[in-house]
Amino acid sequence: GIQVEQSPPDLILQEGANSTLRCNFSDSVNNLQWFHQNPWGQLINLFYIPSGTKQNGRLSATTVATERYSLLYISSSQTTDSGVYFCAVVGSGAGSYQLTFGKGTKLSVIP
Amino acid sequence: SQTIHQWPATLVQPVGSPLSLECTVEGTSNPNLYWYRQAAGRGLQLLFYSVGIGQISSEVPQNLSASRPQDRQFILSSKKLLLSDSGFYLCAWGRGPLSTDTQYFGPGTRLTVL
Numbered sequence: 001g002i003q004v005e006q007s008p009p010d011l012i013l014q015e016g017a018n019s020t021l022r023c024n025f026s027d028s029v030n031n032l033q034w035f036h037q038n039p040w041g042q043l044i045n046l047f048y049i050p051s052g053t054k055q056n057g058r059l060s061a062t063t064v065a066t067e068r069y070s071l072l073y074i075s076s077s078q079t080t081d082s083g084v085y086f087c088a089v090v091g092s093g094a095g096s097y098q099l100t101f102g103k104g105t106k107l108s109v110i111p
Numbered sequence: 112s113q114t115i116h117q118w119p120a121t122l123v124q125p126v127g128s129p130l131s132l133e134c135t136v137e138g139t140s141n142p143n144l145y146w147y148r149q150a151a152g153r154g155l156q157l158l159f160y161s162v163g164i165g166q167i168s169s170e171v172p173q174n175l176s177a178s179r180p181q182d183r184q185f186i187l188s189s190k191k192l193l194l195s196d197s198g199f200y201l202c203a204w205g206r207g208p209l210s211t212d213t214q215y216f217g218p219g220t221r222l223t224v225l
Contacts, residue, residue, distance in 0.1 A: 030211050050211075098157050101154055103153050
């Protein structure tokens with residue numbers, strides 16, 4: 001099946017700093033989503049972005065499908081950005097439908 | 112707007128006891144429904160998905176089963192819990208074709224089996 005690797009596994013930032021999280025995937029995809037899991041466990045959908053660039057406030061994401069990676073940018077980080085960020089994909093192979101998750105990047109924003 | 116509910120929020124059960132976790136979605140009809148398990152704080156594993164009432168697909172052979180008795184209700188069950196069933200169980204819903212479905216997650220149930 002498709003493999004998803006996220007980097008870095010852990011990241012500590014000072015409040016106000018910017019960061020880039022990376023997601024590499026091993027095959028072409030029909031579906032790519034970024035999620036934020038807050039400290040209470042809630043998974044929040046950030047972006048549906050199988051290709052192209054999207055922005056939502058301080059967050060933006062870019063997926064370069066031909067090179068099999070996606071980037072999540074967080075600008076002017078806040079303590080509420082802390083948590084684990086997951087990238088999840090569905091491969092484009094015949095019959096593929098399962099959302100495969102990476103292991104996540106744990107972000108800690110300190111005041 | 113759509114809302115997804117799960118209950119209970121937390122559960123502590125002895126080994127060998129039965130389990131029933133419930134998930135309901137409001138504000139949409141005929142959603143795709145999904146059960147995931149997250150162990151050790153990272154990595155989600157798809158357990159079951161359903162594209163309609165009574166239609167359940169299982170991804171991983173295990174001690175669990177799922178049912179969809181109503182359009183917007185998805186239930187995860189076990190007859191006898193094992194220690195390895197402990198984890199964080201998340202229900203999700205979506206509306207699109209499975210391969211391009213944008214999935215939205217519920218608040219989760221944290222299960223501890225002792």
